[in-house]
Amino acid sequence: MQFISTRDSSPAVGLGQAIAAGLAPDGGLYVPRQLPAKRQLQAGDSLAETASMLLAPFFEGDSLAPQLAEICRQAFDFPVPLRVLATPDDHVLELFHGPTAAFKDVGARFLANALSRLRAQDTTPLTIVVATSGDTGAAVAAAFHRQPGLRVVVMYPDGRVSPRQAHQLGCFGDNVVALRVAGSFDDCQAMAKQALADRALQATVPLSSANSISLGRLLPQMTYYAHAGLQHHASSGNLLNLVIPTGNLGNALAAILARELGVPLGQIVLATNANDVLPRFFDGGDYSPAASVATIANAMDVGAPSNFERLRWLYRGNDMALRKAFRAFSVDDATIRQTIARRHAGHGEMFCPHTATAVQVLEQLREQGQDGDWAVVATAHPAKFESVVEPLIGMPLQVPTALAELLARPAHATPVPADYQALKEQLLA
Numbered sequence: 001m002q003f004i005s006t007r008d009s010s011p012a013v014g015l016g017q018a019i020a021a022g023l024a025p026d027g028g029l030y031v032p033r034q035l036p037a038k039r040q041l042q043a044g045d046s047l048a049e050t051a052s053m054l055l056a057p058f059f060e061g062d063s064l065a066p067q068l069a070e071i072c073r074q075a076f077d078f079p080v081p082l083r084v085l086a087t088p089d090d091h092v093l094e095l096f097h098g099p100t101a102a103f104k105d106v107g108a109r110f111l112a113n114a115l116s117r118l119r120a121q122d123t124t125p126l127t128i129v130v131a132t133s134g135d136t137g138a139a140v141a142a143a144f145h146r147q148p149g150l151r152v153v154v155m156y157p158d159g160r161v162s163p164r165q166a167h168q169l170g171c172f173g174d175n176v177v178a179l180r181v182a183g184s185f186d187d188c189q190a191m192a193k194q195a196l197a198d199r200a201l202q203a204t205v206p207l208s209s210a211n212s213i214s215l216g217r218l219l220p221q222m223t224y225y226a227h228a229g230l231q232h233h234a235s236s237g238n239l240l241n242l243v244i245p246t247g248n249l250g251n252a253l254a255a256i257l258a259r260e261l262g263v264p265l266g267q268i269v270l271a272t273n274a275n276d277v278l279p280r281f282f283d284g285g286d287y288s289p290a291a292s293v294a295t296i297a298n299a300m301d302v303g304a305p306s307n308f309e310r311l312r313w314l315y316r317g318n319d320m321a322l323r324k325a326f327r328a329f330s331v332d333d334a335t336i337r338q339t340i341a342r343r344h345a346g347h348g349e350m351f352c353p354h355t356a357t358a359v360q361v362l363e364q365l366r367e368q369g370q371d372g373d374w375a376v377v378a379t380a381h382p383a384k385f386e387s388v389v390e391p392l393i394g395m396p397l398q399v400p401t402a403l404a405e406l407l408a409r410p411a412h413a414t415p416v417p418a419d420y421q422a423l424k425e426q427l428l429a
C-alpha cells in the first residue's frame with residue numbers, strides 16, 4: 001500500500017518509509033492513498049491475530065509484511081478486556097494493562113518493534129527524541145528499552161510531572177537517557193523540534209520522533225476496537241458504541257478507521273477536558289486551535305489536536321459531513337472530580353481522570369435517553385494519577401504489578417538547562 005500526505009505535496013511512500021519518517025516532508029500527516037475496502041471481519045482468538053488480520057492490507061508490498069505477525073505477537077502481549085459496568089448496558093474497555101499502565105503502550109510497543117526491524121541493516125543507531133508531559137515518554141521509554149539499533153532521549157519538565165511519572169521515566173537506563181529540564185513542557189518540545197530540524201547534527205546522529213502522529217502508533221490502535229467490537233457483536237448481535245477520552249485525537253481516530261474497515265461499531269463520541277476545541281467545532285463553530293489549559297486530565301491538555309488533519313482528510317474536507325458524523329463534549333475539572341467520587345461511592349468503580357471524562361459523557365447521553373450498548377474507553381490506570389484519585393475516593397489505590405516493578409527500580413535523570421546546546425551535547429555523547 002502507498003501512503004500520501006494530508007497536504008498532498010509529498011511523494012507517495014511505502015509503509016516502512018512512512019513509519020520511519022513520522023511526519024511527511026511537506027509538514028502533513030501520512031494517510032493511506034486509499035483505505036482498504038470494507039470487508040467481513042472475524043475476530044482472531046488473540047489480540048495479536050486480530051492485529052495481523054486487520055493490518056495486513058496496510059503492509060502489503062512492504063519489506064515489513066512478512067514480519068507483521070511476529071511484530072503483532074511481540075507488541076500485543078497483554079490483555080485488553082471489555083468489562084461490564086454497574087449501570088445497565090454500560091461497559092469499559094480497559095486499555096491500561098501494558099507495562100506503563102496507559103493505552104500509549106500499544107502504539108509505542110508496535111512502533112519500537114517495527115522501527116528496530118527497519119533499522120536492522122543500519123550500523124548507526126537511530127535516536128528517538130521525545131518531549132513529554134508524562135504518559136508518552138514513559139510508554140516510549142518502556143517500549144524502546146533494549147531494542148537493538150535504537151536509543152531514546154526523553155526530556156521532561158523538572159518538578160512538573162508526578163513523582164511516579166518522574167520515576168518511570170528515569171528507571172530504564174541502558175539505551176534510554178532521561179533528561180530533567182529546568183523549564184516547561186513547551187521548552188522541552190522546542191528543544192526536541194530544534195534537534196529534529198538540525199540537519200548538520202543528523203549527519204552524525206540520525207534522529208526520529210515517536211509522537212502520536214506516527215502511523216506506527218496510530219494503525220495498531222485499531223486492534224483493540226476491532227477485538228472488542230467483533231466479539232461483542234458475535235456474542236450479543238449488537239453494535240458496540242464508544243465514548244473516547246480525547247486529546248490529540250489519535251486514539252479516537254483509530255476507532256473511526258476501524259469502523260471504516262468494517263469493524264461492527266456504532267456511534268463514536270468524543271470526550272475532552274476543558275480544552276474544548278473539538279466540542280466547539282462539532283457544535284457548529286470553526287476549527288480554531290488555541291493554547292492549551294492545564295487540567296487534572298493532563299494527558300488530554302491539547303489545544304491543537306494533531307490528528308484533526310487526518311479526520312478532515314477522511315471526510316474529504318467536508319466539515320458539514322464531519323459535524324453530522326460525530327459528537328464531542330467537554331468536561332471541566334470539578335465535574336471530573338465529582339464523577340470519580342460519585343462512581344466510587346455508588347458502585348465501587350475507580351477511574352483515572354481521563355477515563356472519568358468519558359464516564360461523565362456517557363451519563364449525560366443516558367440521561368438524554370440514549371439507548372444501546374456503550375463502552376467508555378479507559379485510557380490509563382487510576383493508580384497512575386493517585387494524587388488526584390486517592391483523595392476523592394478516600395483510600396489508597398492498588399498499583400498494578402507491571403507499574404510496581406518499574407517503581408521498585410532505581411531511577412536517574414540528568415539535570416539540564418532549558419537550552420538546545422545542552423540537548424545537543426547529550427545527543428552527541
Ligand SMILES: *Cc1c(COP(=O)(O)O)cnc(C)c1O
Nearest residue numbers: 247248249250251299354379380
Ligand atoms: C494520551 C492520552 C489520552 C489522549 O489520547 P489521544 O490519542 O491524544 O487523543 C487520553 N488519556 C490518557 C491517559 C493518555 O495518556
